[in-house]
Amino acid sequence: METIWILGDQLTLRHPAFERLTPRDAVVLMIESSAHARRVRYHKQKLVFLFSAMRHYAEELRGLGWQVDYRREQPSFEAGFAAHVQQYRPTRIWLMEPTEYGVADLLQQLAAAWQVTLHQLPTTLFVSDRQAFAAWARGKKTLVMEHFYRRMRRQTGLLIEPDGEPTGGTWNYDKDNRQVPPPHHPFPPLPRYAPDAITREVMDWVRRDFPDGYGHIEPFHWATTRADAEHFYRDFLDHRLDLFGPYEDAMVAGQSALYHSLASPYVNVGLLDPLEAARQAEKAYRAGKARLTSVEGVVRQFIGWREFIYQLYWLRMPDFATVNFFGDTRPLPHYYWDAKTHLRCLRETVTQLIETGHTHHIQRLMVLGNFALIAGVNPQEVNTWFWLAYLDAYEWVTLPNVLGMSLYADGGFLATKPYAASAAYINRMSDYCTGCAYDPKRRHGDGACPFNSLYWDFLDRHREKLFPNQRMRMMYAAWDTMRAAEREATLAWAQQILNRLEDL
Numbered sequence: 001m002e003t004i005w006i007l008g009d010q011l012t013l014r015h016p017a018f019e020r021l022t023p024r025d026a027v028v029l030m031i032e033s034s035a036h037a038r039r040v041r042y043h044k045q046k047l048v049f050l051f052s053a054m055r056h057y058a059e060e061l062r063g064l065g066w067q068v069d070y071r072r073e074q075p076s077f078e079a080g081f082a083a084h085v086q087q088y089r090p091t092r093i094w095l096m097e098p099t100e101y102g103v104a105d106l107l108q109q110l111a112a113a114w115q116v117t118l119h120q121l122p123t124t125l126f127v128s129d130r131q132a133f134a135a136w137a138r139g140k141k142t143l144v145m146e147h148f149y150r151r152m153r154r155q156t157g158l159l160i161e162p163d164g165e166p167t168g169g170t171w172n173y174d175k176d177n178r179q180v181p182p183p184h185h186p187f188p189p190l191p192r193y194a195p196d197a198i199t200r201e202v203m204d205w206v207r208r209d210f211p212d213g214y215g216h217i218e219p220f221h222w223a224t225t226r227a228d229a230e231h232f233y234r235d236f237l238d239h240r241l242d243l244f245g246p247y248e249d250a251m252v253a254g255q256s257a258l259y260h261s262l263a264s265p266y267v268n269v270g271l272l273d274p275l276e277a278a279r280q281a282e283k284a285y286r287a288g289k290a291r292l293t294s295v296e297g298v299v300r301q302f303i304g305w306r307e308f309i310y311q312l313y314w315l316r317m318p319d320f321a322t323v324n325f326f327g328d329t330r331p332l333p334h335y336y337w338d339a340k341t342h343l344r345c346l347r348e349t350v351t352q353l354i355e356t357g358h359t360h361h362i363q364r365l366m367v368l369g370n371f372a373l374i375a376g377v378n379p380q381e382v383n384t385w386f387w388l389a390y391l392d393a394y395e396w397v398t399l400p401n402v403l404g405m406s407l408y409a410d411g412g413f414l415a416t417k418p419y420a421a422s423a424a425y426i427n428r429m430s431d432y433c434t435g436c437a438y439d440p441k442r443r444h445g446d447g448a449c450p451f452n453s454l455y456w457d458f459l460d461r462h463r464e465k466l467f468p469n470q471r472m473r474m475m476y477a478a479w480d481t482m483r484a485a486e487r488e489a490t491l492a493w494a495q496q497i498l499n500r501l502e503d504l
């Protein structure tokens with residue numbers, strides 16, 4: 001007998017071992033590891049989602065004729081694996097290459113300790129190829145996602161015309177996608193999935209064994225089966241895709257989804273296939289159901305950003321984990337954990353995260369990441385926080401996105417300039433500033449929005465490192481032409497803000 005070991009984020013039916021083996025030759029092994037789930041204080045809904053999706057997947061495989069050795073609530077992978085080997089005595093273990101660096105080595109050691117051969121197969125969870133990406137990246141000082149994205153468009157044929165040109169004549173419609181919805185805009189509701197018996201059982205376990213996890217466990221509305229995940233994505237295609245693009249960057253208080261797909265939790269565990277999801281979006285465009293600017297944005301997320309981030313993670317590991325370009329050491333303020341702050345943009349975003357395990361990318365980048373960047377919070381602490389708090393976050397997701405993109409902690413390998421912004425950006429793209437205790441238009445003095453003084457202080461603090469960057473010149477020009485007294489007052493106020501960062 002042989003074993004196919006399937007990890008919690010590999011819940012795909014396109015597992016490469018299924019093409020080599022049949023249910024007659026192999027048993028599928030799945031292990032719930034408490035030690036793994038306790039590495040950090042994961043959001044409770046993330047644990048429920050993952051373990052429930054694993055249990056549902058095991059049922060799905062059984063329905064397809066596979067024998068599944070599902071090891072529930074094990075203290076560790078080691079314990080679950082030992083019990084499996086003792087019971088089944090497998091001659092070989094088949095494993096799809098893990099997404100996380102170091103896990104393959106760990107599992108290899110485990111198999112060696114039990115004198116079982118481990119065969120690793122290439123992942124089917126991504127469209128791009130690791131070797132091809134490394135070859136493309138070789139010798140480049142910075143890697144530009146847009147260049148990679150165009151290669152992926154050509155490779156997949158997505159939104160490519162018969163003459164090889166991009167559909168609509170343009171590769172990227174980002175500049176058309178920066179609108180803000182009018183007040184009281186009626187956003188479509190999201191489908192919700194009531195927890196079934198399997199999910200409720202997992203919720204009891206998480207309540208009992210992971211009481212310190214981040215956020216609320218209820219209400220829990222996430223899909224945990226492939227059928228529901230596919231239904232959720234179809235709902236996006238039918239009701240949200242068309243207006244996804246125009247309002248992609250907008251932030252609205254009390255609205256968690258707007259027109260976003262929220263597909264990333266499902267794609268990242270294999271319940272949805274990224275290429276298939278992108279093709280369905282293209283089909284909606286070809287059928288006249290969605291505008292090109294929206295569909296191109298979705299295609300870019302699936303075969304551009306997601307693939308780029310994953311390949312970059314593997315290219316830069318293990319050094320990526322420790323980068324700290326600005327040498328930042330400040331601890332993450334408590335309001336990232338409890339939402340207790342007068343900063344309304346942060347309060348709204350963290351509250352939503354606590355309640356659902358999700359916010360969209362601009363809230364992550366321009367509110368949470370931006371504030372941590374300009375306040376000088378330690379990047380590794382920020383990274384761990386994003387990893388534990390977001391339902392769709394894994395190490396390969398957060399290291400490039402948080403350390404590289406959001407915090408510029410890699411010194412500009414990934415982003416061409418830091419995503420630092422004052423209150424003006426948040427005020428333009430959201431309704432958060434209305435009704436906030438702080439004034440987005442003031443730089444210093446009681447009531448002035450802390451984003452403003454911290455933004456200018458960030459530029460001033462890191463002048464030596466950032467001024468040589470051509471893309472920063474306009475910002476430094478604005479700072480340098482400000483009256484000296486205004487600059488001094490702004491910097492002095494920033495110091496006050498930093499001294500009472502926990503009290504904002």
Ligand code: SF4
Nearest residue numbers: 345423432433436449
């Ligand atoms: Fe955030 Fe400042 Fe706007 Fe308040 S005024 S919501 S703190 S950007």
